Amino acid sequence: MRPRDGTPIPEPEPIGPSHLLPPADVGFATAGGVTSRSPWELFRRRFRRHRLALVSLGVLIGLCIVCFGAPFFAPYARDHQDLTLGAVGPSWHHWFGTDELGRDELTRLLYAGQISLEIGLAVAALSTLVGVVIGAIAGFVGKATDQMLMRVTDLFLVLPALAVLALALEKFGHDSFTIIWVLAALFWMYVARVVRAQVLVIREQEFVEAARASGATGPWIVVRHVLPNCVGPIVVNATLAVAAAIVAESSLSFLGFGVQLPATSWGRMISDAEGYVGTSHAYLLYFPGLAILLTVLAVNFLGDGLRDAFDPTSEPA
Amino acid sequence: MSGGGAPLLTIEDLHVDFPTDDGPLHAVDGLSVDIHDNEVLGIVGESGSGKTVAALAILGLLPKRARIQGSVRWRGTELLGRPERDLEPLRGEEIAIVFQDALAALNPVMTVGRQIAEAIQVHHRIETAERARRVVALLDLVGIPDPTTRADQYPHEFSGGMRQRAMLAMALANDPALLIADEPTTALDVTLQAQVLDVLERIRDRTGTSILLITHDLGVVAGLAERVLVLYAGRAVEEAPVDELFAAPRHPYTLGLLASLPRLDRPPRQGPRFRIPGQPPSLVRRPAGCAFHPRCAFAALPTPCATERPDDVDVGPNHRAACHRVDALAGITPDDLAAERP
C-alpha cells in the first residue's frame, strides 16, 4: 500500500469487504457509527428524558414518606376522634374534613395509605420473586416442569380473577398478610413467563455451556446471565404490579372482602363512604379515591418511563 | 451529463437530514444526478451511504421527521415540498419503486393479485375482469408460473424469489416511465438473484422504462447498468459509464471497491482479499474535508484532503469524480491496488 506522509498504515478493521455485503440501508438512522454507549448510560439518558416518570417517582416517594411517617405528618393522632364535632366538610383545622365519628379524614387517609401501599409493594416484591424462581426453574428443568407451569398459567387465566380472589379471602381470612399472598399468588405468572423465555434463549448459548463446563450451577447462571437480560420487563412488571395490587385490594375492600376494621385501606374508606353519595358528606368519597387515582397514575407513568428507558427500540415520548 | 434531450428526472444538490440525539444525521449530503429516457443508471454504495433515502426522497416517501433540501424535478416539474395529493398520481403511474424486502413490503392480509390490481385501480378506471386479466399477464411477464392460481394467493404462500418478482409486477402495472429498484436482489440467494435480474433485463429491452438500480453489488451493476454513480457518505464520489468505471476508476473509494471484488477470471492470489481499511464514517460527525480521507491510501494530508471538500472534476466524457487527487489516480487499476498489499 502506498505510504502516506510517513504515517503508519492502520491495521485494516476486521470488517473487510463483508461490509459491502449484508443488509442495505434499512437502519440508516443508526448506521454509520453513531457513538456507542453502555446500556446503563443509555437507560439513564432515556429515563431522565421522561420527565413525567421522574415527577411520578417523586410523587410516589413523597406518598410513601407521608404515609409511613404518618405519626409525624398526620395532623391528629391515629385514634383521635371528636364525637361532638361529627362529620364536617374541609376546613382550616381539618383540611379534608372529618367523618361521622369526628375523625380527621387526612389522618385516616395517611394511615390507610400505609396499608394500601404496603400491600401494593409487598405483592409486587413477592410476586416478582416467585415469578423469577418459578420461571427460572421451568426454563432450566424444562420438559414436564415447564409443561406444568404453562398449564397452571393457562388455568389461572381462565378463572375470573376478582371472583377467585374474593372466594380465596373468604376462605383464608381478611388480614393484610393473607391479602398479600393471595394477590401475589395471582400475579406471578407474567414474570415467570418472561424469565422462562429468557432462560430458554440463554440456555442454548455457548457461553452458558462454557460456564457450565467450568462448574457454574443453575442458580449462578440465572443470576449472572439470565436476570441481567430480562431486568427490563421484570422491573416494569413489578412496578405495574404495585398499581394492580392496590386497585385489586381496594376493589376487594370495596366489596367487603378486603382488610377488616380496625385496619383501613383507601378502598375500605371508599366503601365506608358509599352511603354518603348525594349527601353533604360526599367529600368523604373524594379523597380516598383521589389518593388511589394519584398513586396508580404515578405508578403507571413510572412504569411507562421505565419501559421506554429499558427498551432500545421504543421511540422517545 | 450524458445522453441527449431533457432528462426525465433531475436531482440537484439533494440533502436529507434526520434529527438525532447527537445532532442531525446527514443521510444524503449534496447528491446531484440526472436520469434520462431509456437509461439504466446504477447507484452503488455501502449501507448507510444514503442510496435508499435518496430513492424515497424522490417519491416523497420519507418519514415526516426527515428534513429535505435541494431539488428533485420530474420532467422539469419540482417534486420536493409538494403535498401528498399532488404526488399520488405520479407514484406507481410514472415512477414506480421495488423495495428490497418483499416479504415485509407486501401486505400480508391481501392476496398478491389484489395488491397488483390495486396499483392499476387507483390510476385507471377499468373493468374488474379486464383488470384481472392484466394482473395475470403481469405475473406471467415476471415469470411466475401458473399466474391465475398465484394471483389468489397471499404473500406468505410465495417463495422469496416469487415475492420479489410479484413486487416487480406490481411496479410495472402501469408501465411507469421510471422504475426504481432498491436492492432488488439483496435478500435472495444467487440463483434467485439471476431470475430477478433477468426480469429487469427483459423490462429494459422490451419497454422504454428507465431503471434506477440501487445496489451495493457491483456485479449486479456491471450486468445491467449503462452508467454508474458511486455514493459515499450521502454524496456522489464518482460517476461514469459502466465500462469506464470498471476499467479506469478515478476515485480512491471506487478503486477500493473494485479491488475488493472477488475475481473468478484468474487464480486466487495468495493471502486474503483486499479490503478498504477503516469503517464507514459517522453520518452525524462527518470527517472534515473529503469524507473518505481517513480510509484513503492516496490522501494528501492534511491539505487539501482533510480540510477542503473536493469538487466534482470532469476526468473524461461523462466521467466525473469528486477527489482532490484525481490526477494521482490516473492509470492506476484495481489490480495494482490489490497487488500492492503490505
Add this chain to the structure above:
Amino acid sequence: MLSYVGRRVLYSIPVILVASFLTFAFVRATFDPTAKLRQSRTAASAIREERQHLGLNEPLVEQYGTWLGRFVRGDWGTSERTHEAVSAQIGRALWNTTQLIVWSVLLSAMAAVAIGVYSALRQYSVLDYTFTGLSFLGLALPAFWFGLIAIEFLAVGPKQWFHLSQPPLFFVGLHSTSGGVVDYLRHLVLPVLTLTVGIVAGWSRFQRASMLDIMSSDYIRTARAKGVPRRRVVLRHGLRNALVPLVTVMALDIGALFGGLIITEKIFSVPGMGKLFFDSLLAGDATTLTAWLVVTAAFIVAFNLLADLAYSWLDPRVRVA
C-alpha cells in the same frame, strides 16, 4: 382450517374440566352446605343424614363425578340462598349482564378504534396528547370509585341542583316498573359509562400502538408508492391490519367481562352475574358459586377460542398453521 378449529376445541375441554374440578374442590373446602343446619341447632343425627344425602362423605373425586354428571345434563342444583334452580338463576343473571356487555363493548369498540386511529395518524398533536392523558386517567380510575362519583355528579347531583322530581339518570337496576325504551336507556347510561371508561382507555391505547406500528411498516410504504390515496392507505392497509390484534384482545376481554362485572353490578344493583356472585358469596351459597365459576370460566375459554378463530380468520398467515 377445520382441523385447526378442532384442535383448539379439543384443547379447551381439558382446561374446562380441570378448572371445574379445582373450582368444585375449592368451593367445597370453603363452604359447608350444612352450615345453616348447624346454626339452626338441628340435631346431630339430622345433620349426618343431610351430609349422607348430599354425598358429602364420599371421596372428593367421586363427589365431583356426581356433580359433573348432573351438571352436563343441565341439573345445576338448587340454590341454598333462594331455593330456586341455579340454572334459572344464572340464565336470568346472564341476560342482564349480556345487555351491559353488548352496549359497553359496542360503544368502546367504536370509540377506541376512532381514537386509536386518529392518535396514530396525528401523533403528538394536541388531541393525541389529550387522548393519551385521558386514557392514562381512565386506566388509573378505580371503577367502583368512578361509578360512585358518576352517581353523585350525573344523577343525584343534578336532581338536587335543579330540584327535579327524578334524577336524570337512574342508578338502580335496569328497569323501572313503568318500563319503556327511554326508561331503559336512563338505567343503562351510568353502568355502561362506568364500564366503558376503563375499556376504552385500554383498547384505544392498544389500537394507537398497533396502528402506529403498522403505519410505519414497509407495506404501507409500498401502498403509498403505488399511488394509493391516503384515506385508502389508512383504511384498507392500515386499519385492516391493525384490527387483527385489536379484535383478538377484544375477544379476550369480552370473555373476562362475563365474570368481571361484580363491582359495576353491585354499585348499580343490576341483577346480573356479578351481583349473583356477590350475593351468593355472602350467603355461602356453594351450589350457585360452583356453577357460577364454571360458567364464567367456560365463557372465558369460549372467547379465548373465539379470539383464536378471529385471528386466523383475519390473518391468512395463521390459517395454514
